[in-house]
Amino acid sequence: MSENGSGSDAPAISSKRDQAGTNHRLVAVAEIRHRRHAARPTKYAHDEIRDVMGPWLDVADFTLDAAGHFLTWSAAAQRAYGYSAGEAIGRHLSLVYDDEHRAEAERLLVTARRFGFRRDVVQRQRRDGTPVAFQARLVAFAPPDGKGAGYAEIDVPAGDGEEDPRDIAADRLIRLAAHELRAPLGVVLGALTLLDLQLGDGQGREGVGPDAELLAVARDELRQMDELLSRILDSWRTKQAALTVQTALCDLREILESALRPVPPQGRVEVEAPACPLPLQCDSLRIRQVVRNLVANAVKYSPLGSPIVLRVEDLGDRLRVSVLDRGIGIAEDEMSRIFERHYRGRQQPAVDPGGMGLGLHVCRTIVEAHGGLIWAECRDGGGACLSFELPRWSGVLRV
Amino acid sequence: MNVLVVDDSPGIGLVLTRYFARLGHSCTHAPDGMAALEKLRTSPLPDVIFVDLLMPGLSGQELVCELQHHPDLGRVPVVLMSGFEAAEEDLPPSGSYQAILVKPFELQELDAVLEAATSWDVSSRD
Numbered sequence: 001m002s003e004n005g006s007g008s009d010a011p012a013i014s015s016k017r018d019q020a021g022t023n024h025r026l027v028a029v030a031e032i033r034h035r036r037h038a039a040r041p042t043k044y045a046h047d048e049i050r051d052v053m054g055p056w057l058d059v060a061d062f063t064l065d066a067a068g069h070f071l072t073w074s075a076a077a078q079r080a081y082g083y084s085a086g087e088a089i090g091r092h093l094s095l096v097y098d099d100e101h102r103a104e105a106e107r108l109l110v111t112a113r114r115f116g117f118r119r120d121v122v123q124r125q126r127r128d129g130t131p132v133a134f135q136a137r138l139v140a141f142a143p144p145d146g147k148g149a150g151y152a153e154i155d156v157p158a159g160d161g162e163e164d165p166r167d168i169a170a171d172r173l174i175r176l177a178a179h180e181l182r183a184p185l186g187v188v189l190g191a192l193t194l195l196d197l198q199l200g201d202g203q204g205r206e207g208v209g210p211d212a213e214l215l216a217v218a219r220d221e222l223r224q225m226d227e228l229l230s231r232i233l234d235s236w237r238t239k240q241a242a243l244t245v246q247t248a249l250c251d252l253r254e255i256l257e258s259a260l261r262p263v264p265p266q267g268r269v270e271v272e273a274p275a276c277p278l279p280l281q282c283d284s285l286r287i288r289q290v291v292r293n294l295v296a297n298a299v300k301y302s303p304l305g306s307p308i309v310l311r312v313e314d315l316g317d318r319l320r321v322s323v324l325d326r327g328i329g330i331a332e333d334e335m336s337r338i339f340e341r342h343y344r345g346r347q348q349p350a351v352d353p354g355g356m357g358l359g360l361h362v363c364r365t366i367v368e369a370h371g372g373l374i375w376a377e378c379r380d381g382g383g384a385c386l387s388f389e390l391p392r393w394s395g396v397l398r399v
Numbered sequence: 400m401n402v403l404v405v406d407d408s409p410g411i412g413l414v415l416t417r418y419f420a421r422l423g424h425s426c427t428h429a430p431d432g433m434a435a436l437e438k439l440r441t442s443p444l445p446d447v448i449f450v451d452l453l454m455p456g457l458s459g460q461e462l463v464c465e466l467q468h469h470p471d472l473g474r475v476p477v478v479l480m481s482g483f484e485a486a487e488e489d490l491p492p493s494g495s496y497q498a499i500l501v502k503p504f505e506l507q508e509l510d511a512v513l514e515a516a517t518s519w520d521v522s523s524r525d
């Protein structure tokens with residue numbers, strides 16, 4: 001059966017790995033990865049690569065000082081907004097807003113300063129007065145000595161406002177590269193296998209001796225490459241898998257209880273929450289997934305048996321959930337990056353915790369779909385605190 | 400066993416042809432769907448056809464559909480070869496092929512496919 005239940009009934013080849021690590025595929029039940037809505041892959045990729053790279057080639061970028069005045073202004077920014085560098089530098093960010101949205105400039109800066117990073121669709125105005133929408137990514141720099149504090153922003157066209165075109169482009173590029181690399185890899189692997197067999201004893205067994213050893217090394221390396229590409233494609237598929245958010249009125253306490261029911265065995269999770277019900281408009285399954293991911297993350301990066309606290313704060317129109325641990329912590333410059341897809345912090349436990357670096361990315365996706373925010377902080381005395389805030393009465397956005 | 404491999408990759412064609420020859424089978428390679436039809440018209444029927452899905456010109460899907468229009472060709476087992484992301488619309492109709500081999504694959508996996516191919520009953524194919 002296909003993954004999405006719409007596949008063919010034909011037998012296909014599924015794979016499994018035996019104890020020796022050999023990859024076998026068995027003629028069995030069909031399991032081809034159908035992508036009903038995926039762009040049709042092509043072997044003749046040059047045009048597609050050029051197409052894919054388009055959104056990366058014309059990115060407006062500028063930097064701001066701590067007060068929000070332009071310090072630098074790129075040629076792409078000039079094309080995007082119509083102001084020359086001479087006209088923009090020294091002016092405040094509000095320059096690129098119309099009167100109605102001018103206050104948004106300060107709000108964007110404040111949010112970026114608070115969280116270190118802000119990604120948002122912004123409605124702005126060109127020099128000629130025409131409106132323009134961008135996906136803005138604003139990073140705040142705040143060195144301890146205060147020198148060089150400010151912001152850097154990159155803008156890409158907002159498209160339909162549903163997804164950053166650069167993310168779409170990156171997805172397509174990953175899929176394309178992985179697909180185009182895997183095909184020749186299979187040919188080279190097959191050719192080496194044939195050579196190996198020719199070095200054998202003529203009975204279909206693989207060869208022996210120094211030459212066969214070299215071939216074996218080459219084949220092992222190729223298999224590792226193939227495994228890596230396979231994982232990349234898997235993660236792409238994960239991203240493509242449609243997540244839906246269906247909100248209803250829930251009690252956050254019940255969601256937390258449900259999330260902690262299968263408590264990780266080595267975890268010691270202590271809950272600090274108000275005793276009263278905590279009504280919240282949300283997708284309870286998705287928020288439970290966020291809590292589980294955050295707790296699992298804390299367990300993963302904490303010493304065995306180390307205490308983990310799950311704290312809930314009622315902020316009136318918002319609810320904040322924090323997971324605090326005493327683990328290895330997060331480097332200051334990685335606070336926002338840990339929510340990126342595939343990102344794994346530099347600080348890793350002695351024992352590799354594994355994983356694809358998707359858990360926290362999924363958390364951010366879900367939280368943002370609820371109109372919320374998620375962020376990480378270091379704790380005094382060591383460890384990390386990962387928090388998310390949800391508006392109590394959010395509408396359905398998107399994932 | 401007579402095997403026909405239809406794939407626009409010369410590398411795949413060469414490697415599979417050589418491998419099937421090692422196993423004692425007779426193998427012919429066609430670089431695209433039209434060449435495959437020509438070979439099928441002029442040569443003895445193969446016992447199994449390996450068809451790449453994505454090919455320029457006549458695609459694997461179109462080739463398999465074309466085979467269905469011929470009573471004899473329609474009885475030859477078909478194994479599709481595809482990258483993992485084959486879309487639903489790239490596949491020929493259900494029942495017109497017997498298996499899908501996901502690229503890249505290890506050559507030894509073909510042993511099991513060939514063994515299974517001998518037992519496939521495609522006489523009831525629509």
